[in-house]
Amino acid sequence: MPSTPSESLETTNPYAWLEATHDDAALEWVRAQTQRTEAELHDADFSQRVDAIRRVLDAQDRIPMVTKRGDYYYNFWRDAEHRLGLWRRTTWDSYRTENPQWEILLDMDGYALQQGEPWHFAGSAFLRPAEGQPHRRALIRLSPDGGDQVRVREFDLETLRFIDDGFDLAVAKTSASWIDENTLLVASATNESDTTRSTYARTARKLTRGTALEDAEVVFEVAQEHVAAFCYFDSAPGFERIVTTDAIDFYNSRTGVILDGTHHNIEVPTDVQVSLHRQWVLFAPQTDWEHHAELIPAGSLAIGNLTDFLNDGRIQKVIFQPDAKTSLQGMDFTANYLLVSLLHDVAAQIRVFDLRENFAETSLPLADPMLSVSVGAVDDEDAATADDYWMTVTGFTTPTTLFRGSIGAEPEVVKRSPERFDAAGFSVTQHFARSNDGTRVPYFQVADARLKLDGENSVLMDGYGGFQHSMTPGYAPAMGAGWLSRRSGNGRLPVYVMTNIRGGGEYGPSWHRAALRENRHRAYEDFAAIAEDLVTRGVTRRARLAATGRSNGGLLMGNMIAGYPQLFGAISCGVPLLDMQRYTQLAAGHSWIAEYGDPDVPQDWVFLRTFSPLHRLDDQPHPTDDYPASLIWTTTTDDRVGPSQARKMAARMIDKGIANVRYHEPEDGGHAGSTDNESTARMLATSYEFLWRQVR
Template identity: 35%
Template sequence: MIRASLAALALSCSFTAAAVAAQEPKDPYLWLEDIEGKKALDWVKKENAETDKLILDRPGFEADRKRARTILDDDRQIADPGEVMGDMITNFWRDAANPRGLWRQSPLDAYLAGKPVWTTLIDVDALGKTEKQSWVWHGADCLAPDYKRCLVSLSPGGTDADIVREWDRTTKSFVKDGFILPQAKSSVTWESADTLLVATDYGKDSMTASGYPRIVKQWQRGTPLASATIVAEGEPEDVGMSVSALVDGDKRWPVISRNKTFYTSEYRLPSSDFSTYHSTIIPETGDIRAVIEGQAIVFLNEDFGAGFPAGSLISLSIADMAAGGQVAIIPVMAPTKAQAIENVAASKTILWVKALDDVEGKLFALRRDQPNGRWSQKEVPVTANATMTIAGTVDDRDIAFVTAETMLTPPTLYAVTEGKAPQAVQSLPATFDASDMSVEKRFATSKDGTKIPYFLARKKGATGPVPALVHAYGGFRAAQTPGYLTGQPYRAGPLGLYWVEDGNAYVLANIRGGGEYGPAWHQAALREKRQNSFDDLHAVAEDLVATGVSAKGKIAISGRSNGGVLVGAAMTQRPDLYGAVISGSPIKDMRRYNKMLAGASWVAEYGDPDVPADWAFLSKYSPYQNIRKGVKYPPIFLYLSTKDDRVHPGHARKYAARLKEFGNSVYYHEYIEGGHSVGADHAEDAVRAAMLHAFLLRELVEKK
């Protein structure tokens, strides 16, 4: 009886969804979802040409492009620490001579002394020329403890899908007859020197609805991939299966993750003979952040019983979980109300935690006391009122690499040891004169009374309203932190710098949906609560008006990816407030997003448009569906990549076409390469920075 009732309910819902869909007008621009179709690409070429005509010959464009390229290619950049392999440390480096990059290594001691001696391991540009492929680096996974064999991932053109090939670090060459995975959205890790765990596209029915692997296999060296043994399977409606490894000294623990939704995963550890993988007590909403002294460090996104609140860290014995026995749950760190744990990394005996404190960085060193297993912590001073990031650790020496920067202070990389003053490994010289600039942290009040922090950069002593550029994201737990202006906003190079130098205001808004204040900050804009993030952005813009920083119609908003939903909804809701919009690799069509490329994986964030109750709230803000004839919307610059295999280019294409149909101003630029990040190299990034600057000047400064 119960099953019959549920079946009837499901059938009723399906009819309701079908009825709702039938009532909606037919999408006249569905043909623009044909990514490589001739008609669609002809449209793209026409739109690109129209934008080029408006922008490329403008006075100042070429100077902006050249300066951006110089900044991006500057040799005086931080050589970010990669993996420490014994007495060596790796780094991936891009500059003017190496636009696709060099993977290289230096003796660790030389690097720590600030005088690295680099040896090239893989020259991606040279490899691409030799193999006649437009390779984009996706990283390398080298097997400890000798780090001789590595799994190198390379993407043709910058797509998420890549090719994985085995490489020998001692001979600096790909291994003949070694492991090779064809192009796919794969997840792979070493189980042992001669066995891999592989989640990839195995053919029919092996991928989820989100386009990620559904099956994990053990692949033995010297055997064809087709003969690999299945060790785990997910369901078609899952986001996908992935594999990784927890490395604790000489001990390696392979992990299989069944990612049921974007925010829930079932973690599986191997039996002693690696023949089976079984579930653990790690909560499905938890994230494994590090491993130290046999303990898995887990971040809690939801409460995990009394004493283990959301936003805190706990530790669990890996050996006990692998054995299937009773596992003690030990609290590690619980942040204050104003804090959010963001970065976690482990060295040999210290767990390093970077927290946000009202969106400013603090570093903590935690130790596990013996014999009771309890954790103690102390704050480690680095730089006050700065954005900090844990860039890596040196295990045996208990060193953490930490970068620190502000909007006006260039990054410095520190080697941090508990109880000692941080040692500057590399400090970048200033790229611009900041002596006449200022940055302040402010708070706007959103519609429901919530205080929303934002960072404001402008000229000192500025009076009177000036054009403003507000960048925000507001989703997927991703906190937005202020960085040096040559890289703000994200993927637009020195656009923020150009804007402040012009005498205008640049703002980074910390709206809800991100992780600035932990899980609750994200959950406050989840699914049916999405309007909160739009209200937060409106509140920041209105605060700029109320305090005389800017004026209605002189405020530009910028957002990428999920930020494309944000600025799309914002401009349709408040066309009176905003004067220009920048939208990169954007999501726009919330009616069909779950049917486009990786969109199905985001249902936990947005809701399912095929469920009538969810479409009821999605339809209220979906940018594409909420464009209205007769309404004048602010000019928008849409930039994206044809090769983006995460966010479908059809979102931006259809949005542009609908806006233009109704007589609105659209600037459109679709790059062929670059994937979701758009820029495949600095040359494209520099062009984009100059184009966006020209767009803002044209629409916010020159138009009266």
């Protein structure tokens, strides 16, 4: 009989002792399993693979992506000499040269030595200077372990030092923005009353210099059952305001603005995504929205003037409506244009709307549909760069190129990344599999152009399928060094497959919603259908087919292990959700109820159990020798999913006598799995090495 939420924890969660992240008994088990895995995998071949991956991560000729602030272009950089990284800046004239001259603002390795702790750079926020003046102050986010919690410190951009008596916010899940030189807007989960069940900030406070955070004025708050209170101060001249978001769940929210001390809600359905820029307000409905007798379809983009909308609900124009193959992915503003990124059958398109000419539409010309393209404004407030944009172009075997252009003119190449692995002979193709319900599901295949369709090719499938996240082509030199650069025992090049299963955003909100909650199985059926299609086409066979996924992709992998073990020779399951009965009680899990369902609601638990890998192991058992070789891995400091779900799944598989289960849990790295290039290389090499040894 399926268990219910009311049953005792001891009955339904016999591995509860592994949930105590730093418990001695739990850590003893973790260390023993990790040492076993490393003893088997971390040999001379592994070290060579780590070195190869680390070299591409540390390469000095990587493109240093930058953000413009005032006259400077800022970058954060890590390499072999600077493990924790350098925060630095340069000028445009210098940046466009082959060897820019960088001014070092903050050496994180030196700071770690000074502090006696390995703090990790997690971002910055600049105080807007007076007109014509340089930037003088910034807030620096510092992570103690690579997790989501950060310390926030005030930094002086003139003396290049942290200010001893400046703003200094204790480690927590915190966001902070400048209101003025002596005032911050802070949302911080520092205590129980200021923290939601999802472990994020519940309140936003106006913090004045010299005042304790707990004594600061609360300017916005949300219910404790909601996901979070998100706030920032918009300092754009002429549009100064506090922007508030009450994140009710992952897909429902209420956005508002505080003007002159008065809070104004932007009255739209809670599943309409709202964004603000200067006088503009953008609306992206996730379901069909009828507004003022006009139907605005799900996945559309509408634009209006914020003042008009607050006064009478007026929207100026629906500037994009999706079709069955085209979806909205993102947008950004230059001074006079709106740049909108789309996908058409997972191929990039960029449309440009003129804000001065009733949103007249043009497109940026793109050469190759198998490449990904992203665009963003350079600095819309600087008259010299008002309509300039960055464009980044990348593909599976095409190194990244950074362009800079101005609307209406041909963009120029600013930087090109050199090749990091030998892609000669590889071909990128797109295919479609037919899922269980008849849906056509796309996937990309990177393979030898002379691929023999005899089932003898080693294949690595990659998937995610959740949270409306789109999987798109991109140059991944670590994957090239860790997977595509190998030769299997029969002398062949391996194959890499990126899947575009439901639950993602490749075809807009409907593609995502098709695999929500009780329909979650569709994402897993899609992935399984692609695996079967690879076999049917003769690309591979079970013994040579590996799969990998992280986070929600780790949940996907857990369901492949427990529900489709006969399809795969090996699986790598990283930082995963695996216990869907307990996930809302662990780390930030409560925030994902809208995606998966609530196990505390009996009718939800009925369908949640069907895609809870920990429970599927017992509910739908397979012969112990039928399961794929499985590497389950996480980090002790993952404060988003938490390590306990991976621990429990591995322990249960081992206790069931399933052969070739390995577990790996380094301490630091947070949900990303790594904190520096060395740990990233070791994390990736561990996964690649395990999979390769099973399917080569």
